[in-house]
Every structure is written in structure tokens, then in C-alpha cells.
Amino acid sequence: MRKIAVLNQKGGVGKTTTVVNTAAALAGMGLKVVVIDLDPQAHLTIHLGLEPQAIRASSYEVLTKEARFEEEIMLVRPNLWLLPANINLVGAESELVSVVGRETILREAIEPVEDQFDYLVIDCPPSLGLLTLNALAAADEVLIPLQPHFLALQGFGKLLQTVELVNKRINPRLKVQGILLCMFDTRASLPSEVRADIEHFLESARGTNCAWAQAQILPTFIRRNIKLAEAPSYGQTIFEYERNCHGAEDYTKVAESIHSQGQTTPQIDRQADDTKAAEEQDMQTAEQIQEEPVVESAQDKDIATEADATQEPAAGVEHDQDKPPIEIKAIPQPDAQAPSPELTQTTPPDPEQNQP
Ligand SMILES: Nc1ncnc2c1ncn2[C@@H]1O[C@H](COP(=O)(O)OP(=O)(O)OP(=O)(O)O)[C@@H](O)[C@H]1O
């Protein structure tokens, strides 16, 4: 089973839309897919047509061990299962604060279904708190949806830093596999500039052992498409709502791209033997990470995102000599001797060029 966490602590970048429609496309290809709603907003649950208040057990009950994952997942479409969320999940972060091994509860919960599905896709909340840590501990791959606008990359360094930390301390298999450009406006020049900035940054990590050394911008981007924005209010995937639209076309290509990536590249270490050694290490490191205030709570996220451009690397994040620095603000630009001050400021929006 491939396990993908769809993550960006920025809100409204297209995470849930990506989870719903990529999962639906994979299911439509005949693959067995289970999706997890880890966001207290329950947008994934609603988007798939369920009423969060009417749910018997949700990801909250699984995280608090009042329910078992394999018993609570619901078949919501052919080949597509959902572990829903509801507002109870808001309390999970604080309720689990004193639980030993709280970052790995989800990983342990999904173990019984490891052989039953082809894909597990997790919709993360827009924060880097405990819910997201659980997603990262359970996943092998991270897919980062990103809206290529001015300031899109602010907070990106913090996001990668969190993935790197989890990779090092809790889940050595975790890799940033892909970056998906969402709500892409082909008429504006800025998206292409943001894309070039990201590509340049990713290139600087090639050949290192950091968690995003193999990350690629997916060859398909998601165009801005009104049908994608309308489908959630009908509780439908884009394939049910309007099969012949750019959104359906783009997400079909994304699913094909993700699936072919898994078929052709041995980037994910799925060797069961390694898992055991990793888990033994986890027992020790999960305790350490709880003591190190590196990953901010949901409440801190806004402050952290704003402060991201200036803050020092978080305590506990060591930089190996063969790894690039995570702070993207200091990426040398090809045409400049000195590092640019802040990546997001190297591509200021040109109001004229952004006109339709
Ligand atoms: N390609 C697109 N074109 C137009 N609208 C889109 C597109 N992708 C997503 N949207 C809309 O943008 C809004 C935000 O998308 P979405 O809910 O997927 O983001 P999110 O990252 O999951 O947000 P949150 O962080 O709040 O969970 C939604 O109203 C969605 O319908």
C-alpha cells in the first residue's frame, strides 16, 4: 500500500480537492483506495457527501483508540473508503498531549489494512500540529499542493523542516515525493516564476539524503476551474459533478502520474525488514520529539508562518553537511552573486502581467 500525506500548512491551497479527486481517479482506475480526513473542518468528509454530525465514529475515535480503523472506514464509492472526521477532532491535540507515543497512533491503527488497499491518502489540516505529525508518521510520501501566487513559498521552509524532522526522528521512510501546483492560472506569468523558483530550490537538494532530495514538481498542474469549486457543495467528486472539464482532466493526469511514479521508480523503501529496525528506533525518538518544541501546534501556526522568513532553524533540527539548508530564503539566484533575501520576494507580482 502506498501511503501519501497531502500536506501544506497554508489554508485553501487545494489539499482537500486534491485528496478527493486524486483518490476518486485512482479508484476509477480500479485501485483500492482509502482516504483519511484528519482535518477538524471535515471538508473531505463533506466533499464526499457525508454529514459530519451524523458520523458514528471518526478519525477522532481512532486517534483516541475508542474505535478501530478497519472497523470504522466506510465504503463511499466503488473502490473508495473513507475514515471521516467531525468537529470532535479539534480536541484531539490537547487530549493526546500526555499520551506516550501520540505521534504514531495513526500508523499503528492502519497496520491491519496494510495489505488490503493500494493507496492510503491522508487529508491534513492546515497546521503542523499533532494531527499532521500523525499523518507524517503514518505516510511514506508527502504530496504538497501549492498555489503559485505571491507569498506561496512563505512557510515552505518550515513545512520541509517538519518533514525532515519526522523523517529523522519518527519515520525514516518519509519522503517529499511531489509538489502539485494548484489553481494554476496559465494566463499569468507569476506561476511560471514561482515554479522556476521551486525547481531551482529542489535542484539544490539533489544527491543529498534529505527528505525532499527526490521531490519533483508534478508534470501536470491543476488549472483554476470553477467546476472544482462547485463540486464540494454537491458532495460530489469532479468526475461525478462534471466529467468533461479541465478539473477532471487534470486530476486524472495527476492520478496517472502518481501511479506511474510508483510503478517505475524504487524511491519508496517498502522493505518490511527495514520497518522493524525503524520502529525500534521510533520507540526512542518519539519520546525525544515530544520534548523538543520544534513542530508548532495548530495555535502557533499563524505566528510560525509569519515568522518563517526570519526565524532560526528550530531546536533539534540538525543539518548534515551533505544536506542543503532548509531555509529557502537564502537560495542563490542564478544571475546573482549574493543570496536573494527571500524567495517569495524575488518574484513580486506584476499587476499588469496578472491581468487576464
Ligand atoms: N483548481 C481549482 N480551481 C478553482 N477552485 C479550486 C481549485 N482547487 C480548489 N478550489 C477551491 O478552493 C477552495 C480551497 O480548496 P481546498 O479546500 O481543497 O483547500 P485546502 O488546502 O484543503 O484548504 P484547508 O487548508 O482549509 O483545508 C475550495 O473552495 C475549493 O473548492
Ligand SMILES: [Mg+2]
Ligand atoms: Mg482541506
